[in-house]
Amino acid sequence: MILSKMGTAEARTSYTFPSLHQAVAEAVSNDIPSTWFKKKGNKGASSHEYSTNVMGKFRCNTEGCKDWSSKTVAILIRGYPGNGYHAVVFNQRCKTCDCLGILTLDEDSYVERVAYRLKKWAGVHMERPVYREKSGPPHERALCEGCKRGYCQQKGGREEY
Numbered sequence: 589m590i591l592s593k594m595g596t597a598e599a600r601t602s603y604t605f606p607s608l609h610q611a612v613a614e615a616v617s618n619d620i621p622s623t624w625f626k627k628k629g630n631k632g633a634s635s636h637e638y639s640t641n642v643m644g645k646f647r648c649n650t651e652g653c654k655d656w657s658s659k660t661v662a663i664l665i666r667g668y669p670g671n672g673y674h675a676v677v678f679n680q681r682c683k684t685c686d687c688l689g690i691l692t693l694d695e696d697s698y699v700e701r702v703a704y705r706l707k708k709w710a711g712v713h714m715e716r717p718v719y720r721e722k723s724g725p726p727h728e729r730a731l732c733e734g735c736k737r738g739y740c741q742q743k744g745g746r747e748e749y
Contacts (some may be wrong), residue, residue: 598651599688601733602676608698612673615703619712623671634674636667639739640699646689649680656683660693660727660742662734665702666720667709675702678734686731 609625616623631637644661648654662678677698679688707714727735727742734740 590604596642600679600691601688603691603693604674604676605693605698608702609694610745611695611699612702612706616671616701616706616710619707620671620710621704626668626672626674628674631666631711634666634668636665636705638665638667638705639734639740639741640665640705642677642701643678643694645692646680646682647692648685648687648689650682650685650687653682653684653687656680656689660732660740661693662740662742663698663701664734664739665705667706671706671710673702673706678732678739680733681709681731682724683728683731688733710727725733 597654605626606625609623612625613623641660642663642664643657643659645657646655658680661680664676664678666674668674671688676700677693679691681688698730704717727734727740729735729740729742732740732742
């Protein structure tokens, strides 16, 4: 399933998806009895922090620019006591005009990554997912808001799950 941020009035450098919390809670329910989504995720109160990537598609509002998809959309997940979490997904800029894109998030990749990280932090033993090299154009750090803030896995090379 795809979740779109098309309805937002303005493109932003990052997005949160509290509407996906129920799907995350269901994904961890066999291993974690309860979890909660923190609307504002500040670093000081968090007990864990992890950067990874999700997938998404982007649209540029500038006439003549092309849409693009990415398997390297930066996400920062912060964990809080009592299995709480905050997840922020970073936007990307259009290669043609440098304007912020409008994100359509791949919901499944978001839920999978957030649920996996919550289980790891809760001490649930799991097999590490198999990482497959992505195919497609190289990641462009100058266009990635996650790279600009230091949270994109691609800033230093290969992604760690």
